[in-house]
Amino acid sequence: xxxxxxxxxxxxxxxxxxxxxxxxxxxxxxxxxxxxxxxxxxxxxxxxxxxxxxxxxxxxxxxxxxxxxxxxx
Amino acid sequence: xxxxxxxxxxxxxxxxxxxxxxxxxxxxxxxxxxxxxxxxxxxxxxxxxxxxxxxxxxxxxxxxxxxxxxxxxxxxxxxxxxxxxxxxxxxxxxxxxxxxxxxxxxxxxxxxxxxxxxxxxxxxxxxxxxxxxxxxxxxxxxxxxxxxxxxxxxxxxxxxxxxxxxxxxxxxxxxxxxxxxxxxxxxxxxxxxxxxxxxxxxxxxxxxxxxxxxxxxxxxxxxxxxxxxxxxxxxxxxxxxxxxxxxxxxxxxxxxxxxxxxxxxxxxxxxxxxxxxxxxxxxxxxxxxxxxxxxxxxxxxxxxxxxxxxxxxxxxxxxxxxxxxxxxxxxxxxxxxxxxxxxxxxxxxxxxxxxxxxxxxxxxxxxxxxxxxxxxxxxxxxxxxxxxxxxxxxxxxxxxxxxxxxxxxxxxxxxxxxxxxxxxxxxxxxxxxxxxxxxxxxxxxxxxxxxxxxxxxxxxxxxxxxxxxxxxxxxxxxxxxxxxxxxxxxxxxxxxxxxxxxxxxxxxxxxxxxxxxxxxxxxxxxxxxxxxxxxxxxxxxxxxxxxxxxxxxxxxxxxxxxxxxxxxxxxxxxxxxxxxxxxxxxxxxxxxxxxxxxxxxxxxxxxxxxxxxxxxxxxxxxxxxxxxxxxxx
Numbered sequence: 001x002x003x004x005x006x007x008x009x010x011x012x013x014x015x016x017x018x019x020x021x022x023x024x025x026x027x028x029x030x031x032x033x034x035x036x037x038x039x040x041x042x043x044x045x046x047x048x049x050x051x052x053x054x055x056x057x058x059x060x061x062x063x064x065x066x067x068x069x070x071x072x073x
Numbered sequence: 074x075x076x077x078x079x080x081x082x083x084x085x086x087x088x089x090x091x092x093x094x095x096x097x098x099x100x101x102x103x104x105x106x107x108x109x110x111x112x113x114x115x116x117x118x119x120x121x122x123x124x125x126x127x128x129x130x131x132x133x134x135x136x137x138x139x140x141x142x143x144x145x146x147x148x149x150x151x152x153x154x155x156x157x158x159x160x161x162x163x164x165x166x167x168x169x170x171x172x173x174x175x176x177x178x179x180x181x182x183x184x185x186x187x188x189x190x191x192x193x194x195x196x197x198x199x200x201x202x203x204x205x206x207x208x209x210x211x212x213x214x215x216x217x218x219x220x221x222x223x224x225x226x227x228x229x230x231x232x233x234x235x236x237x238x239x240x241x242x243x244x245x246x247x248x249x250x251x252x253x254x255x256x257x258x259x260x261x262x263x264x265x266x267x268x269x270x271x272x273x274x275x276x277x278x279x280x281x282x283x284x285x286x287x288x289x290x291x292x293x294x295x296x297x298x299x300x301x302x303x304x305x306x307x308x309x310x311x312x313x314x315x316x317x318x319x320x321x322x323x324x325x326x327x328x329x330x331x332x333x334x335x336x337x338x339x340x341x342x343x344x345x346x347x348x349x350x351x352x353x354x355x356x357x358x359x360x361x362x363x364x365x366x367x368x369x370x371x372x373x374x375x376x377x378x379x380x381x382x383x384x385x386x387x388x389x390x391x392x393x394x395x396x397x398x399x400x401x402x403x404x405x406x407x408x409x410x411x412x413x414x415x416x417x418x419x420x421x422x423x424x425x426x427x428x429x430x431x432x433x434x435x436x437x438x439x440x441x442x443x444x445x446x447x448x449x450x451x452x453x454x455x456x457x458x459x460x461x462x463x464x465x466x467x468x469x470x471x472x473x474x475x476x477x478x479x480x481x482x483x484x485x486x487x488x489x490x491x492x493x494x495x496x497x498x499x500x501x502x503x504x505x506x507x508x509x510x511x512x513x514x515x516x517x518x519x520x521x522x523x524x525x526x527x528x529x530x531x532x533x534x535x536x537x538x539x540x541x542x543x544x545x546x547x548x549x550x551x552x553x554x555x556x557x558x559x560x561x562x563x564x565x566x567x568x569x570x571x572x573x574x575x576x577x578x579x580x581x582x583x584x585x586x587x588x589x590x591x592x593x594x595x596x597x598x599x600x601x602x603x604x605x606x607x608x609x610x611x612x613x614x615x616x617x618x619x620x621x622x623x624x625x626x627x628x629x630x631x632x633x634x635x636x637x638x639x640x641x642x643x644x645x646x647x648x649x650x651x652x653x654x655x656x657x658x659x660x661x662x663x664x665x666x667x668x669x670x671x672x673x674x675x676x677x678x679x680x681x682x683x684x685x686x687x688x689x690x691x692x693x694x695x696x697x698x699x700x701x702x703x704x705x706x
Binding site for chain 1: 165197199268306400516606
């Protein structure tokens with residue numbers, strides 16, 4: 001599945017980051033294949049979402065999260 | 074001996090600025106890096122008889138030159154070899170923070186690695202073995218406790234004693250650098266190379282983390298608990314509105330406005346008469362007296378009296394920003410802002426725009442992409458800033474005494490709606506295809522360092538003082554001259570002044586809007602210089618006594634003006650058209666100057682002037698002609 005499909009409270013592992021203009025920025029922020037990500041909470045209409053990875057919290061839009069392939073752990 | 078040069082570098086939200094402020098105190102200078110709108114902070118101090126010059130580089134996640142900040146840091150290290158580079162790391166967030174560390178090491182920059190906020194990290198279940206971290210990098214590792222002055226001052230000893238040539242990258246780092254070189258020579262596409270290198274860096278970080286850092290589960294932190302209210306669901310929006318309401322109450326009603334009234338009273342009631350008296354005694358020419366009291370003291374005083382209000386507002390905003398709450402506001406507002414073609418991060422500058430457009434336009438520099446920044450700058454002027462409120466109040470009380478509050482509220486809405494519509498239009502025209510993104514770190518909630526909050530508020534607010542001393546000073550002289558002179562010299566009758574000539578030339582533009590008198594034309598012109606001037610110009614020109622721009626007195630002013638010719642010249646419909654026009658038209662000169670500075674472009678400044686005037690002209694035309702068709706007068 002993709003990261004935008006994961007629901008609040010779920011922990012997933014990143015399988016791959018899809019090609020986009022944002023890819024290098026996402027990777028720089030620590031979204032590398034193998035990284036564990038927990039979905040924390042979401043803004044009022046469910047988008048953007050807040051994630052925890054590598055002991056810090058990061059917010060991103062669902063459209064960008066859709067570029068990231070993950071599997072549940 | 075030459076000054077020891079020290080550069081501080083690190084990620085955003087690491088407490089780097091706080092450390093810089095503790096190190097340098099008031100001995101700091103804030104300027105701009107050449108060609109970009111990124112703050113350059115330098116401080117010179119003395120320690121153990123040695124001069125130390127500290128430079129605070131902008132907070133960045135990497136030095137890949139993707140943003141202005143990254144460009145500044147990357148260029149800095151290409152062009153400078155500081156004696157000491159300190160990499161400030163948020164200990165609680167060490168894994169991602171080390172990314173920059175590794176990248177700096179790849180560039181052959183020797184580092185002192187300083188772990189900040191170790192206490193907080195331990196509360197989060199993160200324990201760092203400093204010795205092992207030192208071995209892993211081959212570079213010295215120090216630590217500081219967030220706001221403790223003592224622990225930060227200890228760094229000064231480290232600076233003066235450190236001999237960076239004694240340190241050499243570890244075998245682990247050297248191996249990593251070899252690996253990076255191999256990737257660079259692999260012949261892969263440039264973007265693939267970059268991605269491989271990023272992965273290699275995190276590989277290395279994972280190795281270092283495994284050897285030097287133990288992470289144990291710490292359960293729900295305070296930040297998690299707060300975020301479940303402040304950054305989650307519809308409730309968070311209500312809490313945000315309450316927070317901003319409180320902030321505006323503090324700035325406008327409790328602290329800022331009372332101080333502003335005092336100061337304004339001082340200028341009008343004490344300073345101006347005293348100056349007049351002193352000049353009369355000294356036998357100064359009449360015109361000079363008039364210039365100083367009616368022109369300079371009144372004009373500059375009007376702006377200076379806003380200073381306490383602005384500083385209180387900035388103090389509140391800097392405090393909120395320091396707690397980490399502003400990142401949550403951006404987060405919860407993104408769904409709404411995105412639909413207007415903006416990013417959640419635009420909310421900060423736009424909220425400020427309801428106070429004053431100048432800091433709002435400056436605040437837009439924090440946005441990620443050129444598109445977000447430009448659209449935010451270009452739509453901010455439509456919002457109802459402080460200086461526009463008296464105009465709306467005056468006309469509402471004059472022509473709609475029973476519905477004044479509703480009319481003012483509708484005008485606020487007109488401003489917001491225009492900003493949203495124009496954001497949307499700019500989004501699909503001028504900035505079509507450009508990206509808008511939203512990737513934002515949500516830092517842990519922290520109690521901000523007071524020194525840092527004060528310094529930040531001062532840094533943002535001092536522009537106001539500069540404005541009073543420069544532009545407003547010059548404009549006051551100009552308005553005074555235009556309203557007291559014509560080609561024959563000084564005139565008693567304002568109807569014959571240059572301002573009257575300019576006003577009547579202007580007024581023909583507004584023939585279809587119902588307010589084509591030279592007085593309103595002149596008010597529109599002076600309003601470009603400062604929006605506060607619209608009300609006072611109308612008051613002077615229509616012959617009512619000096620009008621007050623303070624809310625409580627607006628009702629009296631409205632009564633006074635209604636009995637002059639103004640009451641018969643404007644129909645209620647023309648009054649609404651005038652309100653719509655002044656609500657939307659050109660930013661004031663100070664705001665225009667700020668747009669020039671922030672966009673580095675005369676072209677964008679001119680665009681901001683002409684397109685807002687065009688929008689205002691058409692909007693007021695639609696209101697007046699549409700209203701007539703609907704049978705209003």
